[in-house]
Amino acid sequence: MGWFKRLKDGIQTATRNKKEAPEGLWYKCPRCSETVTRKELRENVYKCPNCNYHERIGSQEYFDLLFDGNFEEYEADMEAVDVLQFKDLKSYKDRLKAAKKKTGLSDAIRVARGKLNRRPLIVAAMDFGFIGGSMGSVVGEKIAFAIDEARKTRTPLLIISKTGGARMMEAAFSLMQMAKTSVKLSQLAKDGVPYFSLMTDPTTGGVTASYAMLGDINLAEPEALIAFAGPRVVKETIKKELPEGFQTSEFLLEHGFLDFIVDRAELTERLSDLLHLFESAHRPN
């Protein structure tokens, strides 16, 4: 599919200004406590230059990294609805308002189309900063949109997961997004359009138990927490210390649930290889 055919209704041009971190501001690695400048950190694709800790980054950083900043965003103005009028210590409405204000995002996922080393790719990337990257109706609907777009244009799909799981404030609607994203992925698979799932720190709960684990290729960044039940819950259940390295990317690779682990510095190249290899993918008879 040609790069120019995408210019049609329903596609918004990415107008978001890149929020440049002020130069000279320091970044302290939460793992090794090494201090570097924000600029150095960015130039090292948001990894600690000392210990290779992969700093948690958002959709914008991934889009910049994969598409070199040149992409079209879909459904950028899609927002959550407080169907249940949910209220705990705070109301869901207030939580949404605060999350939007804090992040400048509309919800916990963004979908974009662009080119990765000249090959088209649709990316859905989650933002942990928005209510813990939780999956509610917007996440489900945007993923469904991305899948339909991928099917229509036979473009490979990459979903980058970064999430605490379901969004409790959308209760059953949130739970049903597991079913929704999975039935949509079954359509994508039937059409023979490749789906790559990249799990990053953290990927837990209902997201892991639906689209994150369903990649034709499952990949993960190093040392990410990947789980169904989070370590705290497991520990409370079994009342024992957890084994060293439990629920890390390396643990999942060892147990057969990942195809490979990819260092963020090599992400573009590895994905580029995959896109090349899958270029002749077609609908099975």
Add this chain to the structure above:
Amino acid sequence: MVFLEFEKPLEKLYEQLEKVKEVGDDGVVDMDATIQELEGRIKQTRRDIYSNLSGWQRVQLSRHPERPYTLYYIEQMCRKFVELHGDRYYGDDKAIVGGIGNMDGQTVVIIGHQKGVNTKMRQYRNFGMANPEGYRKALRLMKLAERFGFPVISLIDTPGAFPGIEAEERGQAEAIARNLFEMAQLRVPIVCAVIGEGASGGAIGIGLGDHVMMLENTWYSVISPESCSSILWRSWDYKEKAAEALKLTAEDMHSFGIVEEIVKEPHGGAHSAPDEMAKTLKRQLKKAIAAIQEKSVDQMIEDRINKYAAIGQVTHAK
């Protein structure tokens, strides 16, 4: 009989009834009129209590220790049933059971969560919390059903998928995800019924289907009220509030269009008349299967996918 907190008025009446009956049995005084009056009051009190249950009360009912479980329903609904075991990869999970049975002349595959009926069995069944091999056994049986054209019935009753070390090692998340993915395209009817607790991924892991029904006193949500309370209220004490906020009753779920049907329970809950409950459930399951079988297989799958694709509400800022 086990009485729940909100059934206390009933318990008192039953105690009185027992005493009056004892007196009547002595044959000295005729207590028939008093007995009749008490039975009338029990009926009325039960109706009053049960016609106005809160979310939390329904959660308690869904967990009633005398509530019928999957194997009871299977026994009542099928003249013949052969239980099948194992996922063919690792083991046989005890918290999800399944097999092939005959329901009024129709061969069906039935899968479901299974809780234990006494302390020992509750341990054995891991309190209805399945490990990955449970979900994989369920999928194996669904694939078997597909191969031979048998409808699938899935009975849901779990406080959640088991959160243990081995469960994580063996891919709890992958097992549930795989089921959702495969159930989406399964080429035979899938009818699901929440018969007790419908907690989160552990429930939907065998809960995706063409027709989903909930018994009247069950709940279905993304998290249990207790866990929701502990996370959002940072205390275990707000379970009643959480139950209301989550809108997890059959009525709520039906009003959202997430489930297709509410199945009436006898007054006093499924456990007060389990055989009657089983008859009702069987009738509704058969009706649902028959309605799905009216469609072509392709239409059935298209409708199933469209149904789930339509769940969710969003808005556009502009």
